[in-house]
Amino acid sequence: MDIGSLTVEILSEGHFELFRDGHINRTPRTAHATSTPKDPGNSNSVMAGINPVLVQSDEHNILLDTGLGWGLDAGSHNIDVSNVCTNLQIFGLQPEDITHVILTHLHYDHAAGSSFTDADAKTQPTFPNATYYVHQKEWDFALDQINRDQLSYSERYRLDEFYRLVSNNQITFLSGDITEIINGITVVRTGGHTPGHQIVIIESDGEKAYYMGDLLPTEYQLNEYVMEKADIYPLEAKKKKVQLLKQACNEKALLLFYHSGNGQAGHLFRDNDKKYVLAKQLPL
Ligand SMILES: [Zn+2]
Structure with missing residues (x-):
């Protein structure tokens, strides 16, 4: 897509x-297709795709x-699996070619591919x-978990690998609410899901796309809010989602979903009932 x-x-x-x-199980695609991801906030588990995004300009390769x-x-028991590196190979890219990595937040399912353990059992940056x-508020909140006793799922972070990236000076901590990374x-920091949750807006030649991270994980949540249990600040998340969807709809922007089961993406419209719907292609 361009x-x-x-x-x-x-x-x-x-x-x-x-x-x-x-804990996480890999499931075959058919299992997902038959499940109804109606209420991810209340069930014990949620079926989800994991879909990082690659954005390429003439000079930059950016991972979301x-x-x-x-x-x-090194020595992983997981063979024959797709990960961000096997995905990049499809586009002729090596991990060394990635210039920017933007992390919406530091939950394991979004950020664990940022590093790996080499043959000497040392943590290395994947890119x-x-x-x-990473937003500074996200890092501060994640570090603060040691001061809290009863951690909900959304308050739990696995940070060991990140200390290496921090000591390598490879992480830039963002402090503002809006930061242009490159042209x-x-x-945009949204908070809501986690205090430092941020989304990414991609804009070029009058066209726009929104990568909403866990503020809008799948297309099923366009018209419903079912993340009460998953979001640390549900009210804030709900408010931000409404505001950003309105904005994206006015701009006829493309939406990208990290947890969609089938890599769904589409331009945002409202139907006659004022419900949000996705169109795969912009109508002429
Ligand atoms: Zn999350």
Whole structure:
């Protein structure tokens, strides 16, 4: 897909069942197709795709979230799995070619592919030449988990790998609410899902796309809010979602869904009942 002069590719690690206690099963595509992801906030597990996004300009290769990264570690038992690196190969890219990594937040399913363990059991950045972007509020909140006793699923972070990236000076912590990373790629802090959750707006030659992270994980949540249990600040998340969807609809923007089961993306419209619907292509 093109957004002006930028190319946008939806990558896919496959389909997973994500459990509230943190464990994850890989599921075949058919299992997902028959499930109804109606109420991810209340069930014990949720079926989800994992779809990081690659944005390419003439000079830059930008990754939006890095997925689970299964199979990246040296000696990993996960063979024959898709991860962000096997996905990049399809586009003729090596991990070294990635210039920017923007993490919507630091939950495991969005950020674990940021690093791997090498043959000497050392943590290494998966993308050695990239600058990683994380919101300062996200980092502070994640670090603060040691001060809280009863952690909900959304308050749990696995940070060990990130200390290495921080000590390598590879992470830029963003502090403002809106930051342009490079021309046409803007990060907007939304909070809601987590305190430092941020989305990415891609804009080029009058065309726009919104990558909403966990503020809008799948197309099923366009007209419903079912994330009460998953969002740390549900009211804030709901408000931001409404506001951004309105904005994206007015702009006839393309929406990209990280947890969609089939890599769904589409331009946003309202039907006669004022419900949001996706059109795969802009009508002429
Ligand atoms: Zn999350």
